[in-house]
Amino acid sequence: QEIRLEDYKAPVFTIDKIDLTFRLHDDHAEVEARSLFKMHGDAGGALQLDGGPFMDLLALEIDGQPVPADQFVKSADFLQIRAVPKTFELGIITKVYPKQNTRLEGLYFSGGNFCTQCEAEGFRHITYFPDRPDVLTRYMVRVEADKESCPVLLSNGNPKESGDLENGRHFAVWDDPHLKPSYLFALVAGDLACQSDSFRTASGRHVELNIFVAERDLDKCDYAMQSLKRAMVWDEEEYGLEYDLDVYNIVAVSDFNMGAMENKGLNVFNTKYVLASPETATDADFDHVEGVIGHEYFHNWTGNRVTCRDWFQLSLKEGLTVFRDQEFSSDMTSRAVKRLDDVRVLRMLQYPEDAGPLAHPVRPEKYIEINNFYTTTVYNKGAEVIRMMHCIIGPEAFRKGMDLYFERHDGQAATCEDFATAMEDASGVDLKQFRLWYSQAGTPKVVVRRERDGEDLILTFEQSCGASPGQALKLPYHMPVRVGLIGPNGGDVKGEIEGDGVWSSSECVLHLRNARQSFRFRNVPEGTVPSILRGFSAPVVLDHDLSDDELAFLAVQDSDAFVRWEASQDLFSRHLVKQVETNGVGHLPELLQQVFVGHLEDKDTDPALIAELLALPSEIALGQKLDVLMPERVHVAREALAKALAGASSEKIIALYHSLTAGHGYTLDQSAKAARRLRNMLLTYIALLPDGEAIIQAHYAQADNMTDCMAALTLIAHSDFAFRDQTLADFYSKWQKNDLVIDKWFAVQAQSKRPDTVARVRALTEHEAFTFNNPNRLRSLISTYSMLNQVRFHEKSGEGYRFLGEMIAKVDEINPQTAARLVAPLGRWGRVEEPRRGFMKDALTSVLKAPNLSDDVRELVEKSLA
Ligand code: ARG
């Protein structure tokens, strides 16, 4: 049952409208659907509807007449009616069981409330329907439930009517005037508290804003509400896009497979991305709330008003909306630091995906289970593809292209091709070659070499991209490479260029199109250092010939924050990779220490950026630089360098740490957040000093917010401090009523680099607070361990792999989508040597032996073994 892009066929009917009635009861729900179909072309043909194996069909009617049993066929996943008239009303009554639904797809029950998740193909578990994104219609929804247990009844669109019914029941009718596909349908019913506010759009529409949460969480919604209003303003100012309904409802639920869902007018969120208070959420959590609130809000235009023709086009809405939320967060926080955060995520998650057996293009060409394609490639690399277009055609043309895209496709289901065409038409720039970013998988490698020719500097670029599953050969990409020139005195040099590039004030964008291409910069003073790939203008792996001294120079002097950071990271990585390859524990190179101290003493740079400049590359980032991953050596070398740096600058580190403590009361201002970020980064070095223990203990004891608390607890969890176990136990008893904080408690233990971590993680699956039913809890323990704790996951005994294999099989019985999201780390066996390689494959093979394995997990495990 592989679905292929090339097989796409437009539907042969339209649906004028659908009326849905939900009768919610304690142990089941009855769903009545009445839709007006219009068949095009061949009338009298068959009608095939999607369905699912977990619902009962109670009635099936055409124009009010029951369809005789011999006139339809029902299987586990579809319903086919042999012959239908040209136009007709289809009536269906189904019965579903929300409380038994642990897959969290379709209609389910979470924390005492009914809720839905329909993207991508959940609606077919509610009623029989053409459950595909290119079938758009108008929804009118009536919800009936017990008034006491479900006082709140919500669906998409605007509220129309509500009232009481017999037997203590009540109803509400919701009318969504906008055309939408079934994946954007939503319903929520339950006992929820609500924080309300309002917004007036630029054109004067009054919008009621509501955030629905459990009563006990009502004090943690402010930041989400403020973020929503900021997002609404931002989209009006940046793109001229306004909200289009009278209400915007957000509901937070604790059991959710993903982050959040952009259902029209009724977003459903994972509590993790709504609830935030200083005592319970870190600064990073606050940023994520703002980012995800923005993301779902921006979907209202990029996703809902213009949706996807088919699921191969998923990045049309996701890549674009991630780009939009990244830009929003950049404008709300620090653009430079946000970029580093995004690049780090891309390299840590997307690069391994692109290099492994699950690699696929931003626009995939085939799938078995579409839920497996909600990937970092579709989302994050997809956002990079949009960012490159923005860079290539420039911000004004990009905005014109967006306008044109909405002008052409509002109310339609569109394709990635439509988007590229709009950008092309608006800018006049040919993007034919650029489209390869949509169709070719893999991370391109770019090698740049320098040459001097008299007064001129010549940069020669060579691009290549290794084979991916099903794609042996790749064509050269069109990639924008932002380049600056840093003169010997440290300032930007304005150049004159020969070749395909355009100078703006202090830098230029080179258009790399060929496998090998040179650019000549005229009259470049001796001692000038090129600053290449500024802002990480293309998602590639860059190989350059800069010397250590030149990197050190860029790390201090570059006006581009990304290159500054990258140069520091390169300098550290070069040293560490050498240590790993020679298994050496050499001295601390003078130059590294100088650069490190330079950052410590830098008073002109945003402290949040300093924090990142001081950070050593992660073990995962270092692992990627090796041909063969040697996890222990990476760990040992990195710890040794951190310790040496800390030791050599201990007084400066401690002094800066204390200076950041004084006079910084807790606020959520950017400057206070930046100071915390730097102070907590310094704490990681302090942990390696002889008197570190006392400082960390004090840091923990004095923390009046979760950011500082977690910074200390993370280090405590790694440590052998005598108070370690007691501190973890105290933290647990203090927070055991707060799920999101307890998730952190699990995560911090899963991240510990201590040798006993794998045993502890396994033991934690038996803890009273652990449950296989809640995706957040699973991810906090199992994904944190297997995806972020490189050295402890890759235990030589193979115990980490066996543990993960067992967990995948176990979770799959409950929730296949979430189980599938655990598979990827086991597929990276190509990066390690025996015996690890064999152990990883064994773990994958053992998953395949599980009875009733889902398609979700099977697809990924089989690909991972291939
Ligand atoms: N569209 C949602 C988002 O904003 C993701 C939901 C996907 N859910 C799923 N089960 N595949 O990004």
Ligand code: ZN
């Ligand atoms: Zn999205």
